[in-house]
Amino acid sequence: MLTILLTAGVIGGIAVLCASALALAAHCFAVYEDPRVGELEKCLPGVNCGACGYAGCSDYAKAIVAEEAGIDRCAPGGNDVLEALAAATGAAATTLEKMVALVHCNGTAENAKHRHAYNGIMDCQAAHQLAGGDMTCNYGCLGYGSCARVCPVDAIEINKNLAIVHPDLCIGCKACVASCPRNLISMVPASKKIHVLCSSADKGPIAKKACNVACIGCRICAKLDGDAFTMDGFLAKRNYDNDVTNPAVIEKCPGKCIVDTAPAPPAQPTEGQHA
Ligand code: SF4
Ligand code: SF4
Secondary structure (H helix, E strand, O other), X not given: OHHHHHHHHHHXXXXXXXXXXXXXXXXXXXXXXXXXXXXXXHHOOOOOOOOOOOOOHHHHHHHHHOOOOOXXXXXXXXXXXXXXXXXXXXXXXXXXXOEEEEEOOOOXXXXXXXXXXXXXXXXXXXXXXXXXXXXXXXXXXXXXXXXXXXXXXXXXXXXXOEEEEOOOOOOOOXXXXXXXXXXXXXXXXXXXXXEEOOOOOOOHHHHHHHEOOOOOOOOHHHHHOOOOEEEEOOEEEEOOOOOOOOOHHHHHOOOOOEEEOOOOOOOOOOOOOOO
């Protein structure tokens, strides 16, 4: 009996000692978290997408409190989050331009030619590493959906071997941008609807041989609307700082690679019809 009591006493003593040591350690090594971090976290959407450049919403909130980051880095949250952060921090709120991802290619199965069949892993990185992919164009979309798989909101559809971003679904997290081995995806202002959907740097005849809707480097767009279109070698580029003031470029482009992605307006009733 005495042995049992002694053992229980020793164990109890050790437990008390350990608990005290743990309590002391917790006190000594306690990390103080500024209560403002929690307040700002509540303003953020909690999707932890990393678009702000931080590992997640919590880290971004800490960076704002530490004055390492501004309040305008949460693309998914848009202006609502910006206003909430401005109210919580007292900082001035400007208006955020909504940015969405765009795949700069229109090489569908009908438009772009294949140089050989590909039976490897259904992944763009794998296909790209195997002799540059199966497309005749070395710059075009491979269509194996690496971008679609990383999109947290299913905003990318693979249709006829081509990745297409649905701008209304895109939250602007940029996850797809880094996933594309062809560097075909960039963020563009959601308000801009006219784009150059080609990324081929090849000379016109080579580009045209590979795809029916390739930029042939003719410079017509840059001559017709030099503020909205510039040339980068043999490839036309859209300057998103400016609106397209001469929409005739779409029709005049012999490569058919300038595209208006705005939904077509509803058909007007013809004479004798009612709306
Ligand atoms: S398409 Fe998807 S992955 Fe790309 S930026 Fe938009 S939400 Fe993010
Ligand atoms: S855009 Fe890039 S990642 Fe997406 S399907 Fe095309 S090649 Fe693959």
